[in-house]
Amino acid sequence: MSTPATDKLRTAAPAASASHPKGRLSRTRVRAAWLFLLPMLVVLLLVAGWPLLRTIWFSFTDASFSTLHEAHFIGLENYLNYDEGEWYGVLADPQWWGAVRNTLFFTLVSVSLELVLGMVFALVLNAQFPGRALVRAAVLIPWAIPTIVSAKMWSWMLHDQFGILNHLLISLGILDTPLAWTANSSLSLWAVVMVDVWKTTPFMALLILAALQMLPSDCYEAARVDGIHPVRVFFRVTLPLITPALLVAVTFRVLDALRVFDVIYVLTSNSADTMSMSVFARQQLVEFQEVGYGSAASTLLFLFIALLTLAWLYLGRKRLQGDL
CATH class of the missing domain: 1.10.3720.10 (MetI-like)
Structure with missing residues (x-):
């Protein structure tokens, strides 16, 4: 039978377990792990993340090596574009x-x-x-x-x-x-x-x-x-x-x-x-x-590999768990 006193004890139990020495130790280890990983994540973001984002941006422009700094946004035309009865772009x-x-x-x-x-x-x-x-x-x-x-x-x-x-x-x-x-x-x-x-x-x-x-x-x-x-x-x-x-x-x-x-x-x-x-x-x-066109191809390659990797890891995890 539930009483106000027992309900108070139940709600106080998670707080007590969170303040347990083991809980504090676990949080300290997590913070220490993130502190050790932070320099690597920053370097990875600069080395890989920024070029990737720049490539994705160029894929939506008409950039070329001669007009790299004068590129204009053209949307999805490098990927697929229909003009005068014909399809253009990487996907065509x-x-x-x-x-x-x-x-x-x-x-x-x-x-x-x-x-x-x-x-x-x-x-x-x-x-x-x-x-x-x-x-x-x-x-x-x-x-x-x-x-x-x-x-x-x-x-x-x-x-x-x-x-x-x-x-x-x-x-x-x-x-x-x-x-x-x-x-x-x-x-x-x-x-x-x-x-x-x-x-x-x-x-x-x-x-x-x-x-x-x-x-x-x-x-x-x-x-x-x-x-x-x-x-x-x-x-x-x-x-x-x-x-x-x-x-x-x-x-x-x-x-x-x-x-x-x-x-x-x-x-x-x-x-x-x-x-x-x-x-x-x-x-x-x-x-x-053709920086824009080539960037569109590179972006498609990145997306293709990323999606295939996620699908492969998902199926592999299901296989190991015995669901497949």
């Missing part, structure tokens, strides 16, 4: 949509191959064998090479006349004539994917290997005693336990692949067959000097 540009298709294809294929190969390499490197430390160091070499250097190195090896890859394939009898790996429209995007997989598979393998080494050994000892097949152990024990690490690794790689620029530009320059969204934005900004 077939080259932009070609770049979107190339970027999505590159992301899907390269990240999928890197996930599978990275898993295989991580499982091999997690096993005990002589010289394992040396093999681990050797596997990381492609990832340690700067992307520009590795892309230029592969452009020489993929050369249609002087490249060593064509020479080896012809010597083995696999090819009759050399192939133009980076100039052929049906091979160029696959060549870019191959170079990216060679470059970043060690990164995926390293993250998966770190997750494998954190797994408890008693589960595997029990499975070995019960005589469970290793394939079943992998799918029933190993894979569910390393799923959070896989989600983190795939998220990093998807973000990196969606904004790919350097490896594509070095290997194929501005070729429409391999042009990514970043290469398209760079072409509009630098070569055509």
Whole structure:
């Protein structure tokens, strides 16, 4: 039965718990954390936030490099505009949509191959064998090479006349004539994917290997005693336990692949067959000097990556919680 005295005690209870020493300690830690994070947040705002806001603003103007300080607000014309019976703007540009298709294809294929190969390499490197430390160091070499250097190195090896890859394939009898790996429209995007997989598979393998080494050994000892097949152990024990690490690794790689620029530009320059969204934005900004149009493309790229990342993180959280 409720009485005025008990109601007073109930309303006073939260205040008493808030003034508890543990509550004060928690608030002190939160304030200290924000104080430590504040310099980093200010620097991040200046380094990333201001250029992003400036790019978004330019996307609503007719700015060019020659009239950068005399730009006029034109609304959404750089994105989509209907004039005299025709649509104009980035969203009506077939080259932009070609770049979107190339970027999505590159992301899907390269990240999928890197996930599978990275898993295989991580499982091999997690096993005990002589010289394992040396093999681990050797596997990381492609990832340690700067992307520009590795892309230029592969452009020489993929050369249609002087490249060593064509020479080896012809010597083995696999090819009759050399192939133009980076100039052929049906091979160029696959060549870019191959170079990216060679470059970043060690990164995926390293993250998966770190997750494998954190797994408890008693589960595997029990499975070995019960005589469970290793394939079943992998799918029933190993894979569910390393799923959070896989989600983190795939998220990093998807973000990196969606904004790919350097490896594509070095290997194929501005070729429409391999042009990514970043290469398209760079072409509009630098070569055509259309700051407004290029800023619109860059803003769309940012929004596309941000929305896809939020959706991926949401689905990943639901998957871990067992709702999917």
